[in-house]
Amino acid sequence: MHALSHLEQLESEAIFIFREAVEQFENPVILFSGGKDSITLVHLAHKAFFPAKIPFPLLHIDTGHNFPETLEFRDNLVKKYNVRLDVGYVQDSIDRGTAREEKGINPSRNTLQSITLLEKLEEGKYDAAFGGGRRDEEKARAKERFFSHRDEFGQWDPKNQRPELWNLFNGKKAQGESFRVFPISNWTEMDVWQYIKKENIDLPSIYFSHERSIVNRGGVLLAESPYNILLAGEHYEKQIIRYRTLGCMTITGAIFSEADTLDKVIEEVAAARETERGNRADDKRSEAAMEDRKKQGYF
Amino acid sequence: MSGYLDMDLLRFTTAGSVDDGKSTLIGRLMYDTKSIFEDQLQAIEKSSEKRGDENLNLALLTDGLKAEREQGITIDVAYRYFATPKRKFIIADTPGHIQYTRNMVTGASTANLAIILIDARNGMIEQTCRHSFIASLLGIKHIVVCVNKMDLVDFSELAFEKIKASYIAFSETLGVPDIHFIPISALKGDNVVDASKHMSWYTGKTLLQTLENVQIISDFNTLDARFPVQRVIRPQSDAYPDFRGFAGRVEGGVFRPGDEVTVLPSGISTKIKQIFLEKTELREAFSPMSVCITLENNIDISRGDMLVKSDNQPKVDQEVDLMLCWLNDKPMLSKGKYLLKHTSNEAKCVVKEVAYKVDINTLNKIEGDFEVNKNDIVKVTLKSAKPLFFDAYKKNRTTGCLILIDEFSNETVAAGMIL
Known part of the structure; x- marks a missing residue:
């Protein structure tokens, strides 16, 4: 066939x-x-x-x-x-x-x-x-x-x-x-x-679950970095997270995730109820x- | 999940007039197959509220550009994606306005199947004929006629059967081999993904079941082996000092190592040595695989040439007859010169003759009218500055199609299907 x-x-x-x-x-x-x-x-x-x-x-x-x-x-x-x-x-x-x-x-x-x-x-x-x-x-x-x-x-x-x-x-x-x-x-x-899995393509480690110091700002989980200044009342906390997209550290939100292998990530994507850009603070500014x-x- | 690696792909286009509920239907397909994400849903809930819509307006999901949201119409082809465990679907969502025939032609050009929407209250209208004609002209072999808004005609079997009968009578002239009819309500969800609770008289498949099960494998041309050369691969590296491969995509038939092939336009014959996809050596290559082919003999071949099986060759001619859809605001110039693109080939050409125009609402020929405007479909003869190697569009959708480019504006001005 x-x-x-x-x-x-x-x-x-x-x-x-x-x-x-x-x-x-x-x-x-x-x-x-x-x-x-x-x-x-x-x-x-x-x-x-x-x-x-x-x-x-x-x-x-x-x-x-x-x-x-x-x-x-x-x-x-x-x-x-x-x-x-x-x-x-x-x-x-x-x-x-x-x-x-x-x-x-x-x-x-x-x-x-x-x-x-x-x-x-x-x-x-x-x-x-x-x-x-x-x-x-x-x-x-x-x-x-x-x-x-x-x-x-x-x-x-x-x-x-x-x-x-x-x-x-x-x-x-x-x-x-x-x-x-x-x-x-x-x-x-x-x-x-699925293609990444089929072709065995290497990815940066931050796509997979890891512990990172983050701040939860209006539902967006931002990583601790020299470019991120905490607002009054905010504090960093260690969480188990991973990233679905990679961009600037100041706007790319992490998601809580235990998915530490490609298969688990794929399973998570399949079950995800939010689009991957959903945690990009820049798209939310206006429709x-x-x-x-x-x-x-x-x- | 386990089936994901062997799912296949169906590309379809949707056509309907402005108020047929096309965007709602696509929204419904995506909503009911759980292809809409929560944040998208929230965004359209917010917009629906702002607009004062009574229900969640699923059409907002597919109305992409600002201007469309403001005017509430779809003005360009938008591509949508959803998948079930059986198939991945690519929807070319095309607008139904008369002035946007060019978008429908565009959407249909890559589609395996067309959904034609008919409002159950209005029955067949001019646009139904037009959309169906364009689908058949673009070589689509499967049409699904969705009689929509059945809820507004009390889910009447009679209303459905009447429309079905008139469509069947009309479609005899189209030559589309596979036509399905489904009574639906996109707004309420009847027979889109889930079977209707209101139309027990209908025992056929729902729309999604139909889309999942249509057999498209036989639509690919497996007989006439065609390989337009896109690029010559010569690494000239230490590891591959003498490698000379021809990169391209198989656009028909099957090629195997050892096959005798002829190179067009030179006419020189040789044999296929190896076929590669990166490092993998393949036993055969068929449409639409992108591969790299090496030959037994060292022949001068460049982009625009075509490898074909020696015992099955395309037509070679500088004159071609074709059906042309004019896509540009500027009318076609009488005896106009354009640049044509056909497979990986490019050539100057002149429109030698306009034979007739097609009235796309009645499918009648209009003779003696040689002014070709945007959205017109005409039969023309082109003369190319160099020989083209082609098949009839009916036989091969890739070696049988071409576009015309205006050399001054660089715009794509026409799409042609070779007769």
């Missing part, structure tokens, strides 16, 4: 997109956040071009508020695949005056990432950036194309997207314009986890928060 499972079909689709983009663009780059989706992307890119090495670098936008585990993992991954790593520092944009730190206590640098990203894409003359965005993540992403056109300011225009039919991808663009390419658009969180950030050039 000539049939592929859904994971094999999704893998094949992602590999197809990688190969297509590399042929259509001059200078692509993988946006690497250190999270499971971008780690999966790197794995797929490796499969797409093997036995040649991945024919483009990784770009990490460093907010300066990273989990140390993320950086360590990133550096090992770069060594393993023998790829070039390019890093854009949000702090550099702040020092340059192109980005301004949010006011108030515990500023998030999440929105500032877009500024550094666009600066870095311009500086590196990257004309296409692969992202690990998935359409199931958030409703603004449900209408995203595989090849997503950005104007010369890096902005997304959701009302004027190119139709995308069959497997024919149009990467034509004018000078200064660019694309975001999303090879795992059609994957769900569950698909990613259209994600759409607004995307228009400005966020991943």
Whole structure:
């Protein structure tokens, strides 16, 4: 019987997109956040071009508020695949005056990432950036194309997207314009986890249950870090937690969890009653928060 | 959980007119299969309240963009996902407005199945015909006609049977081999996931059971082996100094090591040496697998070339007849020049002739009207600057489709299905 499972079909689709983009663009780059989706992307890119090495670098936008585990993992991954790593520092944009730190206590640098990203894409003359965005993540992403056109300011225009039919991808663009390419658009969180298991992909340790000092702020469990200032009446406490997504330490909420193996994590995801972005403080700011950030050039 | 690794995948599209309850149906499918998470539910509860909706408005789940939430209509294709232990589903949720035919064509282009919604009170309307025609034009082999809002016609069997009979009469001209009819109420949940308590006269499958059980495996082309080359892989590394592989996706048929293949357009023949998926050497590759193929002889091959089995070759021609759907605000230029994309190939082309336009509501041919506007479907002849290797769209949905790009705006302006 000539049939592929859904994971094999999704893998094949992602590999197809990688190969297509590399042929259509001059200078692509993988946006690497250190999270499971971008780690999966790197794995797929490796499969797409093997036995040649991945024919483009990784770009990490460093907010300066990273989990140390993320950086360590990133550096090992770069060594393993023998790829070039390019890093854009949000702090550099702040020092340059192109980005301004949010006011108030515990500023998030999440929105500032877009500024550094666009600066870095311009500086590196990257004309296409692969992202690990998935359409199931958030409703603004449900209408995203595989090849997503950005104007010369890096902005997304959701009302004027190119139709995308069959497997024919149009990467034509004018000078200064660019694309975001999303090879795992059609994957769900569950698909990613199952694929990680099937392919035996390594993940940073903080995806698994561990003891960490955290503060519970309005239901969001934030890790103790130099960037997190306690409010009056708050205190840190040791808890058994893990992370479902990785971002800035100042906004990425942990979940209480005993899941210390991949199988237990998958079981937990299957039973989960909240979407993974549900514990991201940045999406909760308003109902259209994600759409607004995307228009400005966020991943 | 245990079955997760051998689940398969069904892509379907949904079409209906504005008030047919399409978004509600999708919301219902996701809600009843427990694919909606608590925070999403909370968000739509909040929004429903703000809008003053009486019930929980499941349609809000699928209305993604701000403008849509404000206007209460879906204006672009949105993709939705849910899974049951049997299958993963990808929904291309497409708007039903007349001006958005291009979105329906887009959504249908990758779908195995189409759900056509009919309001039980109104029966078949022009849009039903249009949606069905587009589904058949795009090569969809399975249609599920959902007669919705049965609660508003007292769950009447007669009302359902009448609509079914008129659809069957109409659909004879479509040539869609597999059509199902289900009476439902998306709002109340009847026959969507759970069987209705109000329509004991209906003994068929619910919508979800239908979606889970439709056989799509035979829809893939297993006869005509086609492999468009996307990229040449030459590591030139110490470990692989002489490796020369051809990366691409099998778009029809089955390839095995030892098979005699012909390279198009050169016409040179050789044999397949090995087929790889990363380090794994495969005994065979079939659609839609992305693989890397090595050949016995060192032949000059580049992106845009196609490997085919020597005893089963596609048509090779610079002139193609096709049905074209115009997608762009700017009308088609008479004798216009465009860039065409077909598999991994690209070529300049000119629209040589417009034969006729299709009235998509009546399916009649309109002759003598050569102005091609957005959402028009026309039969044209294209002349390409170089030979294309293609099959009829009916035979192969990948080697039989192409898009046209405006070289000045870079926009995708048309989608074509080769006759």
